[in-house]
Amino acid sequence: MIISIASGKGGVGKTFVSTNLALSIEEENVQFLDCDVEEPNAHIFLKPQIELIEPVNVLVPEVNENKCTYCNKCSEFCAYNAILVSPKKIVIFPELCHSCGGCSLVCTVNAIKEIPFKIGNIYKGKYQNIDLIYGELDVTRPLAVPIIKEVKKRIDKEKIVIVDCPPGASCPVIESVKGSDFVILVTEPTPFGLHDLKIAVDVISGLKIPFGVIINRSDIGNKDLWDFLERKNITLLLEIPFNRRIAEFYSNGIPVISYMPNLKEKFKILFEKIKMMVKK
């Protein structure tokens, strides 16, 4: 079973929920994937022994200028403007390239070969019983999706898979939640939280994945969020009130669950609830 944890707005407690959920159901044989490859944080809480680091490469063109006739076909074809042909020189912009392979297909003299270009790493490790896999985009590389795809290739379907997603509502989020059996949307009861939740609900509904909502810092805001959930008939999975102790543990990178058995119990019940909802 694959459970993804997502949110429209950042900083509402995605990683808090996902890491503590994983730790609460440890005996279940859990695999944890951190797909927030721009700013992965789960490893701060699930301090893993890293067993394997693998580079993630994408393919970008390399032009053999001895064969090249400077005909300009590749540059004309490239939808991303990643190739420039000047009278006597080819310039490639790997960070603009989407690796579609079109340039080598249009080249009439076979001058283009595709070579690997590193954009990030995949880390594999273990924390207690949990298998942790996370991706990390190299700074200045714009494309997160190829790394998310690589992380997700490593899904072990035999396990309970928890996926920590990036914030937002665009392509990296879709790639992260694709194929999930259930999505937990985390939010807070503020105008920002509600506004961004609505966007996230649109995205997840569009993908036709069952989902429910966790309200974090449930006592800081107003009732609009509850009204919205009721109106839209969205399952409220759990409310977590603001607690200064939680904030302190969190700020020091300590998983809260080990110190708050109460919360652990709540996450266990949450997990059972999700299992039931998925079965339906």
Place this chain on the structure above:
Amino acid sequence: MKICLTSTGNNLESFLDPRFGRCNYFVIVDTDTMNFKAIKNDASEARSGAGVKAAQFVINEGVDVLITGDIGPNAKMSFESSNIKIITGIEGSIKEIIENFKKENI
């Protein structure tokens, strides 16, 4: 000499467009005859790599000089491979700039 200017409009009275990759028009002028053509910049709506696309256009036009406000890093890299002379930080109307250029004031 053939010079290319980034322009807000399609005639010599228009002002220099300070942006290179996403300028409205390119005005290409033959300084000997003062014949000119104005071409809408396709790159201004490019999804990515507008600077590269605009540079490819300017290179293909075979101009000697490019006059604009500012060019980005990708466009800069693109021109390094060509013999085109780049003049940046210029303001004013296209006509004015060409006259100044001919008087070798810029």
Place this chain on the structure above:
Amino acid sequence: MKQVVILSGKGGTGKTSLAAAFAAIEKNCIVVDCDVDAPDLHILMKPKVIKTKDFYGLKLASIDKNKCVQCGSCINNCRFEAISDDYIVDPVSCEGCGVCSLVCPANAITYIDKKAGEIYISETKYGPMVHALLIPGEENSGKLVTMTRFSANMVAYEEKKDFIIIDGAPGIGCPVISSVSNTNFAIVITEPTESGLHDLKRVIELIDNFNSKPFVIINKFDINNEKTLEIKNYCESKNISVLGEIPFDIIFIKAMLEGANIIDYSPESEISLLIRKIWSKFKKLTEKN
């Protein structure tokens, strides 16, 4: 004209509330919301939209069933696995590269423009604002950021504004890169948590690759004084000015719950005075740049 982008790496550190506050303090500015995935700045700025422009993202392959000979070339050559076995294009996966139509022997594939969002040019009580909305699930928010800033630059240019204040997106990927490129300054809002520091370092590394000068503000500094010290030491080692430290204050949340700009909501509060001090410090430090 100076362009300053407000970033955070980690989400939820107070980026938008501070961007709105700065926009209220700075008289001659235009404010731009570049968190196009989940824009929130309008909640505090209450803009009145004057002009709406459609935004077209990637082109999308479209297969003409009548011409298609079902040869499989497009499926085999698509690197994005965007064409199904029954020759249907998945609009989410298709990146509009053009390969399928190149290899199609029957000329059955064309590309269509797909509306992916909207850009708004608006008026607020503090001055002009440019913002955008990506249709949820659409991709290429980087380009939408670029086009949004492009519209903002035009307005700023016409109205001779001193500052363009840009509210950026969380993370370090394509929309963030589009927000930070060609700016003069980047103010990073962080919080004293392990995650906050981790993400701060990555976003600073990103800024270092552009010609933008970074500054840091530590928000909610008193939730963990040790981590605050760690952040300050890090900034010192990188020679980055910390513009200020803002305490955790419920008034921020109260203002946000009212959908109000903190500077209006409670103009004489310590927090508002502190934010004013931070902005003037920033202006003083950047006068010469």
